[in-house]
Amino acid sequence: MTEGAGRGAAMAAAAAAAVAVVVLGGCTAGTSGETAVPKPAGKGPTQSARPGGEVPDGDVPPVRLPIDAYALSDEGIALVARAGAKLTQDCMKGFSLRYEPPEVPQDAAATENRRYGISDASLAARYGYHLAPHPDTAPAGRLTAAQSMVLSGEKENGERAHTYNGKKIPEHGCAGQAAYQTRARYRAEDAAAVASDIDTRSFQTSLTDEKVGAAVKDWSACMKEKGLTYGSPLESVADRAFTGAGTASDKERAVAVADVNCKARTGLVARWMSTEAVIQRDLIQKNRAVLGKLEDAQRQELGFARQVLQD
Numbered sequence: 001m002t003e004g005a006g007r008g009a010a011m012a013a014a015a016a017a018a019v020a021v022v023v024l025g026g027c028t029a030g031t032s033g034e035t036a037v038p039k040p041a042g043k044g045p046t047q048s049a050r051p052g053g054e055v056p057d058g059d060v061p062p063v064r065l066p067i068d069a070y071a072l073s074d075e076g077i078a079l080v081a082r083a084g085a086k087l088t089q090d091c092m093k094g095f096s097l098r099y100e101p102p103e104v105p106q107d108a109a110a111t112e113n114r115r116y117g118i119s120d121a122s123l124a125a126r127y128g129y130h131l132a133p134h135p136d137t138a139p140a141g142r143l144t145a146a147q148s149m150v151l152s153g154e155k156e157n158g159e160r161a162h163t164y165n166g167k168k169i170p171e172h173g174c175a176g177q178a179a180y181q182t183r184a185r186y187r188a189e190d191a192a193a194v195a196s197d198i199d200t201r202s203f204q205t206s207l208t209d210e211k212v213g214a215a216v217k218d219w220s221a222c223m224k225e226k227g228l229t230y231g232s233p234l235e236s237v238a239d240r241a242f243t244g245a246g247t248a249s250d251k252e253r254a255v256a257v258a259d260v261n262c263k264a265r266t267g268l269v270a271r272w273m274s275t276e277a278v279i280q281r282d283l284i285q286k287n288r289a290v291l292g293k294l295e296d297a298q299r300q301e302l303g304f305a306r307q308v309l310q311d
Helices: 005-021 068-071 074-093 121-125 145-152 173-182 189-208 210-225 232-235 251-268 267-284 288-310
Strands: none
Touching: 068 189, 068 267, 068 288, 074 145, 074 173, 074 288, 121 251, 145 173, 173 288, 189 267, 189 288, 210 232, 210 251, 210 267, 232 251, 251 267, 267 288
């Protein structure tokens, strides 16, 4: 990758792909984390040694940005999920059907924040650029035809199921009813769209900032010292050599660890994050009234979830 214009072009190209996967901070918070976009996990390097004999050059800070205040935390998402599981189970009991929902661990929503590329040395050493596997969310045990029908509200042929043993089945089944009660009715779609737009715009704007450009240049130089040529961490995380199916190779894991170590050495994440935070605060101030609606919706959503779990 050449300097100057070549570096700018590379960042722009990488950014186009990265916008599709960059964390939006869960800004559609009214949907209780239904977005597939990852949220900040707040994890840093924990292992003392890496492939190739490398040692961490320091911690990479967790990505925390002002807009995150308008999204449910990982704990909040897990709380709502547990409330939904309880409501689903109670609904199934109303049809005299046993249902064991999947266990929802406290950190079920947590995943690595790849806003600025990978940043967790432990995950890099283990999975390279591949995503860590998600916990199993399948119901415990195989469902009978009756359980499946009442749970989903659909017959085996895909038609709407209206009743079971003379009792009306909720539209979209017990699972759909629980999803509405715990999530859908608390959507503040207009406000969530504003938050998501702020999150996306701030990232795109940060790509043209001189401070971010300098941080990226330092990271790229660090990688070059290790014999790796990438114009930005958005390029490395999107490298087609590492995005295929299957498990990570030794080479991929070594490159990923070098990537994280260079972020730690150059302070790239902290530098990029501080620049983007300034951009976000300005956008948030201009939209504070509508964003307040998102905060209200989240308070109601969490309050209802706690009530369900207390009953």
